[in-house]
Structure formats: structure tokens, C-alpha cells
Amino acid sequence: MRRVILLGSTGSIGTQALEVIRANPERFEVVGLAAGRDREGLAAQAELFGVDDTAIGAVDAERLVRSVDADVVLNGITGSVGLGPTIAALESGRTLALANKESLIVGGDLVTAIARPGQIVPVDSEHSAIAQALLSGTPSEVRRLVLTASGGPFRGRQRAALADVSPAEALAHPTWDMGRVVTTNSATLVNKGLEVIEAHHLFDVPYERIDVVVHPQSIVHSMVEFVDGSSILQASPPDMRLPISLGLDWPHRVAGVGRPLDWTTASTWTFEPLDTDAFPAVELAKTVGRAGGTFPAVFNAANEEAVEAFHDGAIGYLDIMETIRRVVDRHASEGELTREALAEAERWAREAARTLIAAT
Ligand SMILES: NC(=O)C1=CN([C@@H]2O[C@H](COP(=O)(O)OP(=O)(O)OC[C@H]3O[C@@H](n4cnc5c(N)ncnc54)[C@H](OP(=O)(O)O)[C@@H]3O)[C@@H](O)[C@H]2O)C=CC1
Ligand SMILES: CC(=O)[C@@H](O)[C@H](O)COP(=O)(O)O
Numbered sequence: 001m002r003r004v005i006l007l008g009s010t011g012s013i014g015t016q017a018l019e020v021i022r023a024n025p026e027r028f029e030v031v032g033l034a035a036g037r038d039r040e041g042l043a044a045q046a047e048l049f050g051v052d053d054t055a056i057g058a059v060d061a062e063r064l065v066r067s068v069d070a071d072v073v074l075n076g077i078t079g080s081v082g083l084g085p086t087i088a089a090l091e092s093g094r095t096l097a098l099a100n101k102e103s104l105i106v107g108g109d110l111v112t113a114i115a116r117p118g119q120i121v122p123v124d125s126e127h128s129a130i131a132q133a134l135l136s137g138t139p140s141e142v143r144r145l146v147l148t149a150s151g152g153p154f155r156g157r158q159r160a161a162l163a164d165v166s167p168a169e170a171l172a173h174p175t176w177d178m179g180r181v182v183t184t185n186s187a188t189l190v191n192k193g194l195e196v197i198e199a200h201h202l203f204d205v206p207y208e209r210i211d212v213v214v215h216p217q218s219i220v221h222s223m224v225e226f227v228d229g230s231s232i233l234q235a236s237p238p239d240m241r242l243p244i245s246l247g248l249d250w251p252h253r254v255a256g257v258g259r260p261l262d263w264t265t266a267s268t269w270t271f272e273p274l275d276t277d278a279f280p281a282v283e284l285a286k287t288v289g290r291a292g293g294t295f296p297a298v299f300n301a302a303n304e305e306a307v308e309a310f311h312d313g314a315i316g317y318l319d320i321m322e323t324i325r326r327v328v329d330r331h332a333s334e335g336e337l338t339r340e341a342l343a344e345a346e347r348w349a350r351e352a353a354r355t356l357i358a359a360t
């Protein structure tokens, strides 16, 4: 029986994780639940799953992780606020099933330094796919990682055609039903940029050996190219319950958690290069990833501010990337990477982004 602490339980990842757990009571038991603001939803979940220990907010979630005995912590919180709970899970020796990519991106080496090998199990679909593919070879046999991107709702558009797109259009993801921030990030391709940095930290592969390819069907979730020219990919219909279940009990599979592909009907999978003029986010993410230090945290914080401003109607779609770029350009990273330095860089980046947004 795997005892699970679920952070972000009221969200998209959280509720799908509870579906997996509910369908497999002989394998999983929820021992802790945490949400951001939805106290009613959290209380209902606690009652349904018979959970005594709950938390509201990231600080309380950190306390929960450190105080409740568990085998695995699934971090499904949105945003860099998930960093504290990620660190708490690792320091407490729990397996960390990581959906909250932001904590790894902003924490970078600070997070990987405290994780023992295998302690972080990726839940993000692309990274779960890569982890599954990596079971086919040794680290020295890996030539490159290739992350697939759906391309989002604006795939195929020129940059000029993106100026007036609305938040509602940005939230119409072609293949996945997810929370608001990650869905918006998919529409700007910031999500893929964050995922490149995430892959670098998870798999210790340099940026020049991590590529992105657009695959609109979201069936091939990513691939690993090995030195002999063989590519091993993982494919399944888009359904987060599959990588969530692997995160909860890696590397064991949960029978029936997802539908298999239907090989009896005609279908087509397509792959195309990313249009980096229309969608420059991946290139900028690689630049901040290579710069390291507090740069990825600044990139992410500026994005979080810009996404909120976009949904508030304060800025347009193209201003999201423009805000991120201008904040990153003004940033000077200095000194050792510590939690204090990260917090200060984030505070600075959010303030800089808000100032730019106010002037837009
Ligand atoms: N959804 C998906 O399919 C995928 C998501 N991810 C990643 O997983 C993470 C979660 O995404 P998703 O589930 O879509 O997001 P949602 O917005 O649907 O859910 C976010 C969850 O985080 C909680 N939360 C927000 N702020 C805090 C806080 N300060 N302290 C504690 N809990 C908080 C929310 O609580 P409340 O409801 O109370 O506000 C909610 O439970 C993100 O990092 C995302 O990038 C990765 C791959 C796929
Ligand atoms: C399901 C998942 O892992 C998301 O992060 C997904 O990657 C979003 O899709 P795109 O960013 O490829 O549009």
C-alpha cells in the first residue's frame, strides 16, 4: 500500500490523481491533502477519502509534508509557490511525484542537489515518457531527448495574427484539459520552454541535446534517441492519469488506468518543426536555462505575472513574451544560488513585470 500526500488536490492533476487512487484502493491510500483556497472542495475530498490531515496554502502544505508519514508526495500545485513543498518532500525522504514543474525550474541545482537518485519521479507527460523510454538504455547511450509539443491552439499562425487573440481562445487547448496557467503556457509555448529546463534538470542532459518537435495529436509524449540511431518513444491517448499512476508507484504500472491506442482504425501522427518566429519561448527558455542561477526563476516569475495580466485584460497575448523578455534582459544574477537569492530574484522579477505591465 502506497501512502500518498496529494498537494494541489482540488486542481486538474489533483482530481485526476484522486480518480486513480479511488479506482485502486488496494494500492493507494491518501494520507494528506492540500489546496490553495478551495476550503470547501478540500473538506469534501477529506471526508470522501477519510483523510485527517489537510493544509491550505504552500506553507501549510510544507508543514503537512514534513509531519505526516507517507511514501510519496504528489506535488500538483501550480506555480513557483510549489518550491517549498518540493524541498520539504525531498528533505523528508519521500518519493516526489512531480507535476509542479515550476519548482524544479526555479529551484534548479538547489533542488537536484538534495534529491537522491530516483527520488523525483516526473508526472509531466513528456518527462514521464522520457523516463519510460530511458528504461531501454543506459545514460551514456542517450544521444538526445526530443520533447513533443502540441503546438497549442495557435499552431500554424504567423506572429502578426497573434496580436488580438483572446484569453478564451488561448484556453481552448486542442488536446489536453488542464488548469488555466499551464493551458495558457501551452498557447505561448512557454510550457515547452519550461519543460526543456525541466528535462535538463531531471535527466542531466545538456541543452544542445534537448529538442522540441510539434506533434499536434499529443499521442507520442516524447522520445529518447540513443547512440545507435534508435528512438524509443512512449505513446498513448492524451490522459494524465497514466503518468500520474506511474508517479505514484514508479516503475510499476496500474492496470486499466488509461485507454490503449486503437490500431484497428486508420490514423495519422504528424511531426513538424517549431515556428520559432511566432513562438520564441523555447529559445528564450534555453537561454535562461544555460545562464542558470536565478535566470530561470526570473523567466518563470515574469511569465506568471504576465499570464495573470493577460487574463485580467491588462495586456495582449504578444505582451506575455515581451514582458518576459524585457524582465530577463534587465536581470543580473549574482552570487550563490540560495533560497534567499531565489526569493529576492522572484520578488524583483514580479515587481519589474508589474511595472512593465502597468506601462503597457
Ligand atoms: N493539468 C495537467 O494536465 C498538467 C499539469 N501539469 C503541472 O501540474 C501543476 C498543476 O497544474 P493543474 O492541476 O493543471 O493546475 P490547477 O490550476 O488545475 O490546480 C492547481 C492546484 O494547486 C492549488 N494551489 C494553488 N496555489 C496554491 C498554494 N499557494 N498552496 C497550495 N496549493 C495551491 C490549487 O488549489 P485551489 O483549487 O484551492 O486554488 C489547485 O489544487 C502545474 O505545475 C502544471 O504545470 C503538468 C502536466 C499536465
Ligand atoms: C499534459 C502535459 O504534460 C502538458 O504539460 C502538455 O505538455 C501541454 O501540452 P503542450 O504544451 O504540448 O501544448
Ligand SMILES: [Mn+2]
Pocket: 124, 125, 126, 195
Ligand atoms: Mn507537459
